[in-house]
Amino acid sequence: MTQRSPFLPQYSDLPEEIAIFPLPNAVVLPGGFLPLNIFEPRYIAMVQDAMRNNQLIGMVQPKPNLASPNSDDIYSIGCAGRIFKYQETLDGRIELALIGVSRFEILSEVDGANGYRKVKVAWSGYKSDFDTPDSVDSELDQKFRAALRHYMNDQQLKTDWSTLEQLSVGDLCNSILSFLPLTSDDKQLLLETQSLADRIKAFAAVLLNARANNKPTTH
The missing domain is CATH 1.20.58 (Methane Monooxygenase Hydroxylase; Chain G, domain 1)
Structure with missing residues (x-):
């Protein structure tokens, strides 16, 4: 993203905890875009909670061949996306799009709400996501x-x-x-x-x- 959107949070605004959406093959990078179709009740609740707060959702990938729902079943590195498009449908879905803000490292899982998961994260290893990137040869x-x-x-x-x-x-x-x-x-x-x-x-x-x-x- 050559020019950072003025609506995106600054590094100092990032929260210590974030809701996560574990989804295979769904990766967003800083400045990139990710469309999502939300239909499960717990993730509809997650999106609605995010809209009432900072509009951030943490995208993480599940590790393959692991079925048990615990902190070890997902990769420790994810990327937060900010909701910048939101559309409710008549059949009860939410169509939205995220723009990538910053990567994070999961430190621990915390008590979630409404059936979705939340984690405590560290952003410091990816502070460079807020810098203007160097030119590429x-x-x-x-x-x-x-x-x-x-x-x-x-x-x-x-x-x-x-x-x-x-x-x-x-x-x-x-x-x-x-x-x-x-x-x-x-x-x-x-x-x-x-x-x-x-x-x-x-x-x-x-x-x-x-x-x-x-x-x-x-x-």
Whole structure:
């Protein structure tokens, strides 16, 4: 996000506790966007509580192959998103969109409310999410865009390239991740990558690896 929205909280405004929404393959990065369709009563309550307070929801991914609901069944690193679009539907759902604010580390789980989970978090390891990112060299920029284009063509994903080309490579990287059918592990890796340049480099490698794994074997 080249220009930070004036509606987003500052680092000093971030809460010590946050409601979390564990959802596989649903990752939002700082400055990125994530659309959500909310229909479970506990998560409708979570969204309504967030709207009455700071509009923040913590997105975290469940760890694979773990069924028991405890603090060890989710990854310890997530990202808070602020609700910036909200629409109630006649069939009892809430359609909303989040914009990524900052990553966090889960310290412990606390008593929740209305059936949803809350955690105590530390933001200090990701204070750089509030900084203006350093520029990315043109070679890495071109490498990432080429890898993304090839991957999306392979996946037959319809894309408005004229719009994407107008984004900086940082905004493109942080915005597009939510919409790609990558694995939970790959998305978690990119979420936890500290600097923007390292994330773009890792993202390009993930896309190239995904292409290689999806190609049919020839004999």
